[in-house]
Amino acid sequence: DTAVSQTPKYLVTQMGNDKSIKCEQNLGHDTMYWYKQDSKKFLKIMFSYNNKELIINETVPNRFSPKSPDKAHLNLHINSLELGDSAVYFCASSQVWSQQYFGPGTRLTVT
């Protein structure tokens, strides 16, 4: 019954490593998003895909690369992790942009 799921829930890794976070939605939505929430709880959009096509790409380092194999999945790959990448990353999906459903988040800690 999970609408938007993310794996893993927690990710602890060292600086310089490459890691991926996966997201899946079973709501049949056309649009998926990645958001970053920092330690002060500020939530900011990173990317948005509509039907596997990139439509929003905020000012995010190109170490971050989203990939959408199909419209139900949007994965986030991060190269050369830095300390400042530590945050909670949320996936979301929507059929209309104003009604977004968020996943439970992935807490990334870079040491």
Added chain:
Amino acid sequence: TQLLEQSPQFLSIQEGENLTVYCNSSSVFSSLQWYRQEPGEGPVLLVTVVTGGEVKKLKRLTFQFGDARKDSSLHITAAQPGDTGLYLCACNFGNEKLTFGTGTRLTIIP
């Protein structure tokens, strides 16, 4: 950069009290939403307001959209411990992208 400021940043009150939190912008927005986020979870949409001056009620929660469409408030009556969480406003500045506010962390003490 268009910003949404929320106040207060932190609020801790006793169960049964009333409270109001605010969301303000220097720019006019097309629509505004309120979300609640509980620890370890993603934000959950509570309400969307579209028309200036609009008031919506959700049980003990009352949401108001300012006449000038630059601000909004959320009022909770007779707060309960289950209301504890991070309250986020989010708006759209006409570009089909949500801009989130700075958040209000609410704690209701039993």
